[in-house]
Amino acid sequence: MxxxxxxxxxxxxxxxxPEAWAAMExxxxxxxxAYGDDQWTARAADEFRRLFETDCEVFFAFNGTAANSLALSSLCQSYHSVICSETAHVETDECGAPxxxxxxxxxxxxxxxxxKLTPEAIREVALKRQDIHYPKPRVVTLTQATEVGSVYRPEELQAISATCKELGLNLHMDGARFANACATLGCSPAELTWKSGVDVLCFGGTKNGMAVGEAILFFKHELAVDFDYRCKQAGQLxxxxxFLSAPWVGLLENDAWLKHARHANHCATLLSQLVADIPGVELMFPVEANGVFLQMSEPALEALRGKGWRFYTFIGSGGARFMCSWDTEEARVRELAADIRQVMS
Amino acid sequence: MxxxxxxxxxxxxxxxxPEAWAAMExxxxxxxxAYGDDQWTARAADEFRRLFETDCEVFFAFNGTAANSLALSSLCQSYHSVICSETAHVETDECGAPxxxxxxxxxxxxxxxxxKLTPEAIREVALKRQDIHYPKPRVVTLTQATEVGSVYRPEELQAISATCKELGLNLHMDGARFANACATLGCSPAELTWKSGVDVLCFGGTKNGMAVGEAILFFKHELAVDFDYRCKQAGQLxxxxxFLSAPWVGLLENDAWLKHARHANHCATLLSQLVADIPGVELMFPVEANGVFLQMSEPALEALRGKGWRFYTFIGSGGARFMCSWDTEEARVRELAADIRQVMS
Amino acid sequence: MxxxxxxxxxxxxxxxxPEAWAAMExxxxxxxxAYGDDQWTARAADEFRRLFETDCEVFFAFNGTAANSLALSSLCQSYHSVICSETAHVETDECGAPxxxxxxxxxxxxxxxxxKLTPEAIREVALKRQDIHYPKPRVVTLTQATEVGSVYRPEELQAISATCKELGLNLHMDGARFANACATLGCSPAELTWKSGVDVLCFGGTKNGMAVGEAILFFKHELAVDFDYRCKQAGQLxxxxxFLSAPWVGLLENDAWLKHARHANHCATLLSQLVADIPGVELMFPVEANGVFLQMSEPALEALRGKGWRFYTFIGSGGARFMCSWDTEEARVRELAADIRQVMS
Amino acid sequence: MxxxxxxxxxxxxxxxxPEAWAAMExxxxxxxxAYGDDQWTARAADEFRRLFETDCEVFFAFNGTAANSLALSSLCQSYHSVICSETAHVETDECGAPxxxxxxxxxxxxxxxxxKLTPEAIREVALKRQDIHYPKPRVVTLTQATEVGSVYRPEELQAISATCKELGLNLHMDGARFANACATLGCSPAELTWKSGVDVLCFGGTKNGMAVGEAILFFKHELAVDFDYRCKQAGQLxxxxxFLSAPWVGLLENDAWLKHARHANHCATLLSQLVADIPGVELMFPVEANGVFLQMSEPALEALRGKGWRFYTFIGSGGARFMCSWDTEEARVRELAADIRQVMS
Incomplete structure (x- = not known):
């Protein structure tokens, strides 16, 4: 296994x-x-403020489901609604946590x-109903990079945040793979968040090389009032x-977070290039982060599984997702590509 | 610091x-x-079943607040109530998480x-109101070892569980320091739980030497139905x-959990013995686990703080709590005792 | 106005x-x-048991939103899901109450x-996801008569309940217009509920001629355990x-409920017949209860509004809903039909 | 019965x-x-604004439990706490609704x-804990008239609201018997609410002569934002x-609300005077509204029950509550007093 x-x-x-491990050690x-009143937690928060070039409020939660849910619940009330893409993790894979x-x-x-969401799609949903018999839209959440491996450009984010402002909506970013988006776009974390109008970011640590842990960054102080109580009550303190904050110091101090994201992205790009010319294999989405989504015949996928490869196929019939991570080996990428070529021939 | x-x-x-660390490594x-479908999680669950000599259902949560709250919410509905001691952690220190x-x-x-709760105290509260204008009692939760360092004997647990059965109440045990209770009483985990009528146990790992993590054990299968969904939705998967389960393997495999608890208990007992004859210092509660609660004058406490010692004083005016842990050094215990003697003289 | x-x-x-009024008087x-411990409430509950030919559990709530939400929440836990039609009132018009x-x-x-839901549609949704990252389906709710004025036949209900049983789903019926369905089908309330496998019915009183109030009927005693506490806690006692139960006595005692429903249905049928031959007016759904949904041009609708008529148009562009009730006057139906004919010519 | x-x-x-009935008719x-968009609801809201001499926001809920819970939940978040008297209805008789x-x-x-709460008692509770492990106090709720029949004077309210302001607490008034307090004190509704610093009032209609219904008045507009959505989602629209608002018009228009409250108060005062000289009968609380609390021997209470009288005894051993209402007959008051005299002799 x-x-x-x-x-x-x-x-x-x-x-x-290794960087997260060394910091834990x-x-x-x-x-x-205890409870965050230690020097490591202070250092990690400071690292975030340095990295994001702003005096943001920083909180730590155990996982992405909790981080997203805590953030969203702080941005709206129970009778409000949250606009998200139909492929958003909050909608499809958090078991109703939000x-x-x-x-x-x-x-x-x-x-x-x-x-990716667009201003038009958001506007359409936000304006569909304006009566008290339907929850009032109050937040937009988008995922950066998205669940299908695409990324939002700064100008796309700015257009969305302008729409949000106009419609009175807070803007939340699920950044489970935020590092991968930064790596792809060559943008600073600040550019991809508060400078583009994002109110709250959940910055994912787990997929970036940590054992556990997510950071929640509020770029407006007033939105973070009593958020520490919220975390405590929800079992997230x-x-x-x-041991939750030190790994962040390890990841952030020497830009290990970016190095790891770049590596994962590189492996994904490599895989997509190696299979680009194989007849019958089609790229389902542009490869802009660390995931490659391929459309292939069911028998081909079955043959691939027969060779021992494991991958998810939740995207619809004949679609397969291949994810790369901070420790993916190039040799394995080439091996996988070769096997795909073989099963397709 | x-x-x-x-x-x-x-x-x-x-x-x-060290044992938890080695296992993580x-x-x-x-x-x-991911998500518990790995061999470490399976091994950890098996270790619990071996240790408790029964085919219990085992789940892992991030911390004690969440573990207790998840367990309690699975044992009652919103219109039910939970009977606890007025010093229970769920009441005083979980920010309304339950x-x-x-x-x-x-x-x-x-x-x-x-x-410690008694059958009489439980009965009194459970029978006080029987109308629909007041939440219907459905669960009793007790802490083993308690927040003031005492422990429930098996016969005390059995008397309580008999009362619970009679009144239709589920019995939950907050075992943040369950290891310490086992160490003190020389009882098996089984004796102190299901053999004495406990339905659900939250076994604390954090205070026993882990970085993070709590195990939730259901001794009745029917109470655990869909509990995995509950954990997921609450952001606890x-x-x-x-990395949450492997440390448990490290702790349980060679009874490290018990060794650490014994050491902590030993340090507490030592401290209490060393200060037993100091005039003006009074033991507030029997020392049966790893905590020592001393009643001293406020100036004495202040003097102790002046010497650099840190301790909690939430128990009321003049009361100080000294907690020992798996890595407390005997030399420091003696040093503390000497300083107490000095400030009192 | x-x-x-x-x-x-x-x-x-x-x-x-008049019947509800007289009973209140x-x-x-x-x-x-107070609180349901009076003779009127006992009588109303007995009337329901007589009418439904079974020893069901009967509760009273203030409105349909609450009745549906209370019933659904008693049939599942927070990490479960509820399958409904995309036009269901619980989905579109209760502001997230469920x-x-x-x-x-x-x-x-x-x-x-x-x-109307079908066994196939239910099966499709129920089996789509079977992992803990998505809420587990636990209830099916259907509306009888539906929000677009159609009704479920007993054999349709039986097919659905068989599917529910197979998939481990409870079956709830939103009966805001249950009376209208009974009137249309000439079936007994029992046939359309427990005899066809419905577990819980919310029987609507408001649209049937009451000032306020809904009855919740549980056909399985075990599902109703502590439901009185649930109502109380949710502010529905x-x-x-x-004054909430007496009107039911008035409605049920001499089958006023059925008379009123028949009248409303009759008016709807009449309206649909009177406009059947008008070119450019199309029936959107079969008229099986008290609602008539007509597709007409936007200018025609505007002209109709100009003549003072009020109607809802939430069904999509050019769709208009005309609802009849217990006190609709035939003369007005004919007047409306004539005006429709005029604006279309 | x-x-x-x-x-x-x-x-x-x-x-x-009669006044509420006539208005309903x-x-x-x-x-x-529907849903409050009618002229009666507008009139009722205007009547409240006239009566309270201010442009308050007015909402209608079905009962007191819901009104209080909706109001409180709009004044705090889940991780906040609400300070109340240990005899408060929200604490003792709403089954955990808040x-x-x-x-x-x-x-x-x-x-x-x-x-009655005092500034000192509030301060004591509010300042007891200031750490994130305990819910942060955010609201004070007091009952006017109280559950034991006493009333807060304007200067008492002002002292409490000053304390609230100082401590950052919102002030809510449960006015299930607000009319009785006004009648007793001869104060205007404005004096007893916003002029004394109350933020939100739940004005009880049921005990004042309505079938059902409570009004929620916000004296600060910003606290009422989206409160209509909250009501709808909670099943209270x-x-x-x-039929919920018209009775208020009936009650408010000609000061029927005050007349009824005065009558009930008068009956209570009369009862207390008639029994004042009976040996063995002691007044437990000052009679300042429509309730009389008498301390008598258990056998005496039993004898009184034997004569057919019904009363509550939840106040502790030997305590009996006698409530008067808008339709209590003086003759019955005298009869009751005579019977009390008889059973005591």
Whole structure:
């Protein structure tokens, strides 16, 4: 089960990266104050503020489901609604967590193009109903990079945030793979968030090389009022917080976060290039982050599975997702590509 | 801040024990299936079943607040109530988490003796109101070892569970320091739980030497139906679950959990013995686990703080809590005792 | 505003019917025990048991949104999901009430034909996802008569309930216009509910001639355990309950409920017949209850509005809904039909 | 069961007063727009604004439990807490409704004197804990008149609201018997609410002579934002709203509300005077509204029950509550007093 053929199943099948590990090891010295009142947590928060070039409010949660749900529930009330893409993780893979944390906020799905929301799609959903018999739209959430491996450009984000402002909507970014988007676009974290009008970002650590953990960044102080209480009540305040925050120091201090994201992206691009000319294999979405979505025949997929490869096929009949991560080996990418070529011939 | 004078502030000021660390290191090899579908999680669950000598259902959550709240919310509905001691952690230190997870279940506090509930106290609260204008009692939760360092004997647990059965109440055990209770009583985990009528146990890992993590054990299969969905929705399902479960393997395999608990208990007993004859220092509760609660004058406490010692004083005026943990050093215990003697003279 | 041109806007624009009024007047004598412990409430519950030919559990709530939400939340947990038609009132017009009462249960919309669910559509949604990352389907809710004026035949209900049984789903019926369905089909209430496998019915009183009030009928005792507490906690237990239950006695005792439903249905049928031959006017759905949905040109609708008529147009461009109620006057139906003919010529 | 001996059991055992009835009858004419968009609802809201001499926001809910819970949940988040008297209805008789509507806000009980909170008691509770492990106090709720029949003077309210302002707490008034307090004190509704610093009032209609219904008045517009959505989602928006609002017009227009409250108060005072000299009968609380609380021997109470009288005894051993209402007959008061005299002799 621990074999290498699982390397493309999911980026959270990967382990802990050396930088995160080293920081945890260093943090494991003697006694430290609990619940985030320690020096590692302070350092990690400062690293985020340095990286994002702004005095944002920083919180740490255990996983992405919780981070997204906490953030969304702080941006709306139970009778409000959240606009998201129909492929958004919050809609398809969090088992109703946003609805649970918010005590009933409804998710309204909008059309997306290559997994991305547009101002028009948001406007359409936001203006569809304006009566009290339907939850009032209050938040837009988008995923950067998206669940199908595409990324939002700064100008796309700005257009969306302008629409949000006009319609009185807060803007949340699910950044489970935010690092991959930064790596692809060569943009600064600031450019892709508050400078483009994002109110709250959930910055994913797990897929970037941590054991566990997500950071929640508020770019407007007033939105973060009492958010620490919210985390505590929802079971998301770690007692030995340093082990949740120290890995961030490891990842952020020397830009390891960016290095890992670049590597994962590189492997995905390589894979897509290696299969580009294979007849019968089609790219379903542009490869802009660390995922490659291929359309192939069912028998071909079956043959690939027969060779031991593991991958997800939730995108519809004949669609397969191959995810690369911080520790994906190029040799394995080439091996996979060769096997795809073989099963297609 | 990382100085040793914090060694008695809280048992969650301590770090990760060697056994948990080694297991995490071992688990950090290659790719593994996510969300608990890995071999480490299976092994950890099996270790629990071996240790508890029964085919219980095992789940893993990030922290004690979440574990308790998930367990309680699975044992009652929002219009039910939970009976607990007025010093219970769920009542005093979880920021309303049980109420949040259960969507409104009320906690009803019962009188306790040395932090322990009694059948009489439970009966009194359970029978006080029987009309629909008041939440219907449905669960009793007790803490083993208690928040004031005492432990329930098997016969006490059996008397309580008999009362619960009679009144139609489920019985939950908050075992944040369950290991310490086992160590003190020399009882098997089975004796202190299902053999004594406990329905669900939250077994604490954090205070026992882990970085993060709590195990939830259901001794009745029917109570655990769909509990995995509950965990997922509440943001308590780790994607890289192996890093939450492997440390448990490290702790359980060679009874490290018990060794650490014994050490902590030993330090607490030692401290209490060393200060037993100091005039003006009074033991507030029997020392039966890893905590020592001393009644001293406020100036004495202030003087102790002046010497750099850190401790909590939430128990009321003049009361100080000194907690020992798996890595407390005997030399520091003696040093603390000497300082107490000095400030009192 | 109180003019008669509003007679087709909604069946809840109508007033209180004479039978309900008389019962309220009768109930308004002296002092009576509160919270449902009075004789009127007992009588109303007995009337329901007589009418449904079974020993069902009967509860009273203030309105349909609450009745549906209470019923659904008693049939599932927050991490479960509810399958409904995409036109279902619970999905489109209750402002997220089911999600709020259930603390987050997700509504999954299924394809419908003429507003009706089918076993196939239910199966498709129920089996789409079987993993813990998506809420587990636990309930099917259908509306009888539907929001577009169609009704489920007993054999359709039986086929659906067989599918529910097979898939482990509870079956709830939103009967805001249950009376109209009974009137149309000439079936007994029992045939259209428990004899066809329905677990819980919300029987609407408001649209049937009451001021306020809905009855919730459980056909399986075990599903109703502690439901009285649920109602109380959710703010749905009337103190002067007799004024909520007495009108039911008035409606049920001499089958006034059926008479009123028949009249409303008759008016709808009449309207549809009177406009059947008008060119450019098309029936959008079969007229099987008290609603008539007509497709007409936007200018025609505008002209109709100009003549003072009020109606809803939420069904899509050019679609207009005309609702008849217990007190709709035939003369007005003919007047409306004549005006439609005129604006279309 | 409909006998007159129940006249002192509860003020919600009474029926509908003539003024409310007449208004309902008048409102029951033809068709009217639903969901509060009708003229009766507009009139009722205007009447409230006139009566309270301010442009407050007015909403209508079905009962007091819902009104209080909706109001409280709009004043705090789930991780906040609500300070109330230990005898407050929200704490003792709403089955956890405030916790349910707010998704987990904890009620913190404060000491009360004659059922009344004091600035000191509020301060004590509010300042007891200031850490994130305990819900943050955000609202104070007080009951006017209180559950034990006492009333807050304007200067008491002002002192409390000053404390609230200082501590950052919103101030809510449960006015289930607000009319009685106004009648007793001879103060205007404005004086007893916003002029004394109250933010939100739940004005009770049921005990004042209505069939059902409570009004929620916000004296600060910003606190009422989207409150209509909150009501709708929580199942508290009546479709035929006019039948909930018209009775208010009846009650408010000619000060019937005050007349009824005065009568009830008068009966209570009369009862207390008639029994004042009976040895062995002691007044438990000052009679300042429509309730009389008498301390008598258990055998005496039993004898009184033997004579057919009904009353509540929830106040503790030997305590009996006798409530007067808008329709209590003086003759019955005298009869009751005579019977008390007899059983005591």
């Amino acid at each position: 621990n074999d290498q053929s699982q390397q493309f199943a999911s980026d959270n099948y990967s382990g802990i990266c 260093q943090a494991n010295q003697g006694h430290q104050r 609805e649970f944390f918010s005590n009933g906020s409804k998710l309204l799905t909008a059309r997306s193009e290559n997994g 770690a007692s030995k917080m340093r | 990382n100085d040793q004078s914090q060694q008695f502030a809280s048992d969650n000021y301590s770090g990760i024990c 071992q688990a950090n090899q290659g790719h593994q299936r 109420e949040f997870f259960s969507n409104g279940s009320k906690l009803l506090t019962a009188r306790s003796e040395n932090g 780790a994607s890289k679950m192996r | 109180n003019d008669q041109s509003q007679q087709f806007a909604s069946d809840n624009y109508s007033g209180i019917c 009768q109930a308004n004598q002296g002092h009576q025990r 999600e709020f009462f259930s603390n987050g249960s997700k509504l999954l919309t299924a394809r419908s034909e003429n507003g 009337a103190s002067k309950m007799r | 409909n006998d007159q001996s129940q006249q002192f059991a509860s003020d919600n055992y009474s029926g509908i007063c 008048q409102a029951n004419q033809g068709h009217q727009r 916790e349910f509507f707010s998704n987990g806000s904890k009620l913190l009980t404060a000491r009360s004197e004659n059922g 009546a479709s035929k709203m006019r």
